[in-house]
Structure formats: C-alpha cells, structure tokens
Amino acid sequence: MLPSIPVPGRGLPRLAAGAAILFLTGCVSVGPQPVPASLNPDAAANSTRALSSRAAPVAWPAQDWWRAYGDPQLDRLVERAGAASPTIAAALARVRQAAALEGLAAAALSPQAGATARAARQLYSENSSVPKPLAGSWQWANDLGVNLGYEVDFWGKNAAAVAAAVGRVNARQAEAQAARLAVSSAVVQAYLQLDYLYAQRDLAEQELHQRTRIVDLVRQRVAAQLDSQAELKQAEIGVPAARGQIAALDEALALTRGQLAALSGQGQDAGEAIVRPRVALARPPGVPADLPAALLGRRPELVALRWQVEAASGEIDVARAQFYPTVNLSVSAGLASLGFDRLVQGGSRTFAAGPLVTLPLLDGGRLRSNLAARSAEYDLAVAQYNGAVLEALRDVAAQLTSLRWLTERVREQDAALAAAEEAYALAEQRYRAGLGNFVQVLIAETQVVAQRRGQADLAARAYALDVNLVRALGGGYRAAVNQVFSEQRYDQSNH
Known part of the structure; x- marks a missing residue:
C-alpha cells in the first residue's frame, strides 16, 4: 500500500478560478446560426374527419394481430419468421450497438482511474545535463503511480452526449419493432395470397367442369344433327384453356409456398408441407376512438424518427458546448527512484493535483x-x-377510404354475379331447346366466370385492406415511455 501523502497548498481560490473561466468563455462566440426546423403540430389535428369511421370505435390492434384470422398454421409461420428473420436479427444487433455506444458516452460522466508501473535499465549521457556520478552510468529507473481524472461537465457537453446516445438507443428499439411488423405483415400477406390462389383454382376447376359439360352438350346436339362440327370445335377450345389456367395457378401456389418457407426462415422443402389456408376474419371494422392523436405513438417508424430528432438535438448541445472551456481535475500519486532498493522509501513519493483548463x-x-x-x-x-x-x-x-367503398363494391358485385348466373342459365335453356345459338351461351358463360373472379378479388381485397390497416395503425406497437420533444433545443439568443 502506498504511504499517505499530504496535499501541498490549497490551490487556486474559487473566485480566481471562476473569473478565469468567465474570461475564457467571453472570448469565444458560436456566431450566427440559422433558425432550426420545427415539428409539424397540425397534421394530425387537421386529419380528424378523414380518419373517422362510421363503424363503432374498436381497440388498437394487438401485438399478435394475425391470430384474428384463426389459422394455427399462419400463427406458426409468423412465429418462425420472427425468430429466424435476418431483418429482425440485424435490427436487434443495431439496438445492442447503440446501447454499447450509450455506455461509452456515459463513461465520460464518471471519474477515470488508472495505474502505471515502469522499470527500465537506462544509460545516462555523459554530455547531457545529468551530473556525475549518474552521467555515463547504467541505472534502473522505476516508477509506480496511480492517476485519477475527472472532467467537470460545466456546460453539459457530456450529459448532452448521453442524451443523444439514449435517443439513438430508443430509435433503434423502435426500428426493431418496425422490422418485426414488416416481417409479420409480409408473412400474412403471402399467406393471404396463397388463400386467394386456392380460391382462384377452385374457380378454374368450376370453369373446367362447366366447359366440359358444354362440350358434352354440343356433342349431343351434333349427334342429333342440330349443330355442326364448327360449334363443337369452338366448344372444345375452352377445355384446354381452363386446364392451362389451372396449371398456371398450381405454379403460383408452389412459388408462394416457397416464399412463405423463406419468410419463415425454413428451407424450400418446408413449403411442400404448407397446406391450404383456413382463414376467417374475426376483427370488426372500425378505428380506435383516439385516432389520429395517438397514432404518433403507435407507429414504430414514427417513434424511431422522433427519437432521431431528440438525438440530433443532443448533438447540437454537444457541438455548442465544445466552444466553452474544458475543465479536467487530475490527481496522481506514486513512487519513483533510481534502483530498486530505494523505491519504497518515503523520499521516493510523488504527488500532483490540480485543474487543467483548455x-x-x-x-x-x-x-x-x-x-x-x-x-x-x-x-x-x-x-x-x-x-x-x-x-x-x-x-x-387511404385504407379507411378503400374499406368504405369496398362495402359498396361487394354489394354491386354480388348483384352482378346473380344477374350473370341467371343470364347464363337462360342462355343454356334456350340453347337446349334450340331457340338460341352457341355464341350466346359462350358470352353468358364468360360473364359468369368474370363476375366470380371479381367476387374472389374483392374477398381478397378485404383481407389485404385489413392487413394494411393493421400495419398503418402500428401493428400493436405502443411507445414504452411518453416522449416529449422540443421543437427547439438551444437558445438562439446565445448565437
């Protein structure tokens, strides 16, 4: 243990030190600075009518919002994607990186201490300022020391750096939530696309069955010499066309399964195990009552950007504080001697203490x-x-507008399909009775196919709008703390 060392003197009087700092401060000017930008406080308030809903208010989406579709297979795919996604893993790595940088910035607020030990065999010059008998001799130069330093954060530079680092950590955490939402939305959208392709394949199978039945009918009429071979060839064209459509849909189904396997972090062979979706939307239409005011804290990318504003504000404070004096307090104590035999003697003690202002x-x-x-x-x-x-x-x-008009489109589409099916039934009856021609049957059949596909498109559109609205509302995210951001973090009167 080092011997106790008395502190020599009392140092500079506080008044003299304060006067010196004020003098140095007055010699530095940051110069004129531009007026900083300000946050837009009116955008949300001026969107109340556009974001209102005619339906009853509903709760904000849950974090596991995809479970509202009631499909366990979808739940497993989303969970696997969240655990295996490289996008989410990279976002979490950025969170850890920002947290480490925050710790680095916070270290400047604490005292720093270190110890040194040196033993060197040294030859002293005969022609230097070293007197005899050291001149021209070899000696062991030994030093033991302890150093303590502390930067007095008069101007808040280090505290501002910590605040900026905290802002970056919070921003990265919100970005990680945004990445999770993006991945889960991508999986759900691909899964709903798979469901839509199955529905389209069902329609293609129905179309094939219907066209096969028409071919049989035309053959019967040709055998009865009521139609010619021209009508039969025209009817037979539709059968391979329907089979080609089924083949194209099978290709799309295989590709979508592969996409889901990749999104869920699995190999392509896992896509073969994905069966037909069984989704059913159990979420009522509507928006939360506190929309749009609460939206700013519900969208993770918005929260991340607000924290970026806070971090940038802290960087301004750091840059401003660099114009002012830096005051470091340092204390060092130790032992120094030539040779090992006198190193621990009282006369080998060294001590230094005082401020350093730069x-x-x-x-x-x-x-x-x-x-x-x-x-x-x-x-x-x-x-x-x-x-x-x-x-x-x-x-x-945009999602609310589309949802409002979707109801009207579904109603009109249902009416159009009913009319097309009725027209087709009448055209087929007339053809069987010999009162109409085959062209009329084909036209009516084309209308039925088109309206059924339109109905399937609108059903898929309803699911897509639901996913888009959930994503637009933040996907169940909620800021952990109440962020208050100033529009102007520094006093322009000092510029």
Whole structure:
C-alpha cells in the first residue's frame, strides 16, 4: 500500500478560478446560426374527419394481430419468421450497438482511474545535463503511480452526449419493432395470397367442369344433327384453356409456398408441407376512438424518427458546448527512484493535483462547421419526421377510404354475379331447346366466370385492406415511455 501523502497548498481560490473561466468563455462566440426546423403540430389535428369511421370505435390492434384470422398454421409461420428473420436479427444487433455506444458516452460522466508501473535499465549521457556520478552510468529507473481524472461537465457537453446516445438507443428499439411488423405483415400477406390462389383454382376447376359439360352438350346436339362440327370445335377450345389456367395457378401456389418457407426462415422443402389456408376474419371494422392523436405513438417508424430528432438535438448541445472551456481535475500519486532498493522509501513519493483548463482559440472554423453540420442534421431529422407523419396519416386515410367503398363494391358485385348466373342459365335453356345459338351461351358463360373472379378479388381485397390497416395503425406497437420533444433545443439568443 502506498504511504499517505499530504496535499501541498490549497490551490487556486474559487473566485480566481471562476473569473478565469468567465474570461475564457467571453472570448469565444458560436456566431450566427440559422433558425432550426420545427415539428409539424397540425397534421394530425387537421386529419380528424378523414380518419373517422362510421363503424363503432374498436381497440388498437394487438401485438399478435394475425391470430384474428384463426389459422394455427399462419400463427406458426409468423412465429418462425420472427425468430429466424435476418431483418429482425440485424435490427436487434443495431439496438445492442447503440446501447454499447450509450455506455461509452456515459463513461465520460464518471471519474477515470488508472495505474502505471515502469522499470527500465537506462544509460545516462555523459554530455547531457545529468551530473556525475549518474552521467555515463547504467541505472534502473522505476516508477509506480496511480492517476485519477475527472472532467467537470460545466456546460453539459457530456450529459448532452448521453442524451443523444439514449435517443439513438430508443430509435433503434423502435426500428426493431418496425422490422418485426414488416416481417409479420409480409408473412400474412403471402399467406393471404396463397388463400386467394386456392380460391382462384377452385374457380378454374368450376370453369373446367362447366366447359366440359358444354362440350358434352354440343356433342349431343351434333349427334342429333342440330349443330355442326364448327360449334363443337369452338366448344372444345375452352377445355384446354381452363386446364392451362389451372396449371398456371398450381405454379403460383408452389412459388408462394416457397416464399412463405423463406419468410419463415425454413428451407424450400418446408413449403411442400404448407397446406391450404383456413382463414376467417374475426376483427370488426372500425378505428380506435383516439385516432389520429395517438397514432404518433403507435407507429414504430414514427417513434424511431422522433427519437432521431431528440438525438440530433443532443448533438447540437454537444457541438455548442465544445466552444466553452474544458475543465479536467487530475490527481496522481506514486513512487519513483533510481534502483530498486530505494523505491519504497518515503523520499521516493510523488504527488500532483490540480485543474487543467483548455479552450481552442484558433481552429480554422472547425467548431462552427461542426455546429452547422449538427444543426443541418437536426433539420433533416425534423423534415424526415414531418414527412413520415404526413405519409402515415395518408396511409391510414387511404385504407379507411378503400374499406368504405369496398362495402359498396361487394354489394354491386354480388348483384352482378346473380344477374350473370341467371343470364347464363337462360342462355343454356334456350340453347337446349334450340331457340338460341352457341355464341350466346359462350358470352353468358364468360360473364359468369368474370363476375366470380371479381367476387374472389374483392374477398381478397378485404383481407389485404385489413392487413394494411393493421400495419398503418402500428401493428400493436405502443411507445414504452411518453416522449416529449422540443421543437427547439438551444437558445438562439446565445448565437
């Protein structure tokens, strides 16, 4: 253990030290700075009518929102995707990286201590300032020391750096949630596409059956000499065309299964085990009552961008504080001797303590350029956030608009299908009775096929809009803390 060492003197009086710091502070100016950008406070308030719903208010989506479709196979695919997605893994790695950088910034707020030990065999020059008998001799130079340093954060530079680092951590955490939402949405959309392709294949099978039946009917009429071979060949064209459509749908089904296998982090062979979806939407239409005000804290990408604004604000504070003096307090104590036999004697003690004040006087404009760059980054972060808010509001409004008109489209499509089926039945009856020609049957059949496909398209559209609305509402995300962001983090009167 090192012997106790008395502190020599009392140091500079506090008044003199304060006066010196004030003098140095007055010699530095940050120069004129542009007015910083401000967050847009009116976009959400001016979207109330567009984001209203005629249906009863509903709760915000749950974090496991895809379970509302009631398909266990879909649940397993989403869970596997969340565990195996490289996108999510990269986002979580960025969270850990930002947390490590936060710890690095926080270290500047704490005292720093270190110990040194040196033993060197040294030859002293005969022609230097070292007197005899050391001159021209070999000696062991030994040093043991302990150093303690602490930077006094008078201007809040280190605290601002920590605040900026915290903002980046929170931003990365929100970005990780956005990545999870993107992956789960991609899996659900691909799964619903698989369901849609199966529905289209059912229609193609019905079309094939219907056209085969028409061919049989025409053959009967040809045998009875009521039709010619021309009508028979015309009817037979539809059969291979329907089979080709089925083959194309089988190809699309295989590709979509492969896409789902990849999204869920599995090999392509796993796609063969995916069976036909059994989805049924159990989520009522509508939007939450506190939309749009709460949307800003529900969309993970918006929360991430707001934290980026906060981090950029902290960087401005750091850049401003660099114009002011840096005050470091240091204490060092140890032992130093020539030779090992006197190293631990009282006369070998060393001690130093005192402040170190530094201030750049001529830097070629480096500090001002750094502050200007940080201010521009803040304006950029604000602009990106404001743009994202407008896009988020437009996104939700677009889904609601489409949902409102979907009901009308479904009603009209049902009516069109009923009329087409009735027209086809009448055309077939007339053809059987010899009162109509085969062209009329083909036209009526084409209309039925088109209307059935239109109905399937609208059913798929309803699922797609549901997914899009859930995504637009944040997919069950909610900011963990109440973020309060100032539009202007630094006092322009000091510029």
